[in-house]
Amino acid sequence: MAQAQITIEGVSHRYRPPVGRPVLALEDVSLEVGIREFVALLGPSGCGKSTLLYLIGGFLPTESGRILIEGKPVAAPGPDRGIVFQHFALFPWKTVRGNVLYGLERMKLPREEREKRAQSFIDLVGLTGFEDSYPAQLSGGMRQRTALARTLAFDPKILLMDEPFGALDAQTRGLMQAELLSIWQRSRKTVLFVTHDVQEAVYLAERVAVMSARPGRIKAIVDTRFEKNDTNIFKAKAFVDKVDEIWNLVRIEAIKAQGGRA
């Protein structure tokens, strides 16, 4: 790997609930994500994969270990790292256009340029005609498209995606996955994608980092590069084999996660 876009070195993180004892959420996690690479973080719920994403985003302080973006330690959130959340996190008091414009307004672009750019990303995600709708008036899929347009519009080098399709129905999820893949193939951003869905990880990512149940550690990294634009990909042998291979790694962790809770 020439130069890593994201370098995670020996990161551990303790989650401190408002009541009760701190919980070790991440333990000695190391991972490198290359420039324009698509990596999925796969693991059972509660394994700390979202926490890792928030640390990279600069939303939580790194307490032990180091996280570097192009060699520089993360200190705070910044527009080089765009984030897309599971529950969209749209500003409910802003319209679709207002939401997409938000990041562009912070960039101090001239007004005309902002409007043009916002419109082109609204068109890109297929929301033409819904510019003046409020999030409450949109379906889940449309809200996530808006969130994606909002993040793509300010052109971050890195996309951090926190189970972005987890709140969508199966059909919408499939469509959004295909769309994300095609957007990524064209824009070539570095993507770190958190999910607990094995098929989704194998379909979208070039590498899948499988995480263990709490405390989260990187258990294995699986290369998932193969031809993805096949319409029958979900039945292709390469795909099915990868899903199987990763399922075997994940299953035991999923059982542990369940057992830990019972």
Next chain:
Amino acid sequence: MKAALLRYVPLVLLALAWEASARSGLVSTLALPPLSAVVAAWIDLLRDGELISNGAASLWRAGAGLFLAIGIGATLGIFMAWWRPVNVVLSPLVEMFYPMPKSALIPVTVLWLGFGNGSKILLILLGCMLPVTIGAFNGARSSEQALVWSARSMGANRLRMLWDVVVPSAMPELLNGIRTALALSFILLVSSELIAAREGLGYLIGFLGASGTYDAMFAVVLTVALLGFFADRSYLLVMRRILRWRE
């Protein structure tokens, strides 16, 4: 439209019952002058300018007090929610002061600022601020973490984030707090003017009552009631407009 009109049928019935009971001698006209006499007195008060000048004085006091209460109260509430030291210092004060009946402060504000506008404005400010503060505080505390993070990751600094995310998140509860404050401002206005003032609608009610012109006194009482009603209705319209994104 028809349904809206039908809603006010009970009001019309009440007016008719009022007129009938006063005219039939069922109740003494001293205790309850007939509605028609009250309306006539109201027109007289309007003509000789008493209602306008006293009404203007009252509205100015309520408006200024409420404006200050909203400005100071909302700012305090939002900073209490977002800056811990402010919360530590202020929340015990808020908790102690909130349940206190603010009308007890009427003599205090008069002692400090006299019989004029100042004492009324201060009283309304003190009495109406806390519902606004508490609304802003609860609203601001409920702002979603993911929204705060989104704004930060799109390049908003802390102050910008406060204005762009925390303030609008607080808006529904803040606006409800302001509605409570609006109702309180009328109560405090009229009671303080009844007790210690030389003009204003409350003063007029007290003056007319003391001089035995009960039909005119009832006319002013009705005016205050209607003003309160219309203030609340128009406030609701504004509130719906601001929160139209919620549907």
